[in-house]
Amino acid sequence: MPKEARLVRDQLEQALFTLPKDPQAPTIGLLIEEAIEVALEIEFTNPVQPSAEAHAKDTGTGELAMTLSYRVVDLASGGPEPLEHEVDGVNSPEAAAEKVLGTKLFRSGRKADLRARVYFQRPGMPLSMVRLYAKAIKPD
DSSP, X not given: OHHHHHHHHHHHHHHHHTOOSOTTHXXXXXXXXXXXXXXXXXXXXXXXXXXXXXXXXXXXXXXXXXXXXXXXXXXXXXXSSOEEEEEOSXXXXXXXXXXXXXXXXXXXXXXXXXXXXXXXXOTTSOOEEEEEESSOOOOO
């Protein structure tokens, strides 16, 4: 399933960036972004990964620790180039952004509330990106 979800996500991202100029494009774009988030959730809730030992690092205490680094792109920094931060020692893109930016962010939201993009790569998987927003969209 994760492979199919990745293919769907790639197709959705391509559709998002090739939307024609149309009065309904913002609404369609928002729906596509939500579908991308769902595809990401599917992709990472049941990933097919090699054994943990194959990608774990010895901590020196005899324990094995998974290493996962997050790159947080601060879109609200206001400069011509957004600031980027490397974060280790957290277990989710949201936690990485909160550690760096000091505020709770959400995976769903409006484009106007987009605050960060977080890039990460799980062992044996392609590079992934999550968009995080200042305010969550409340379901109707």
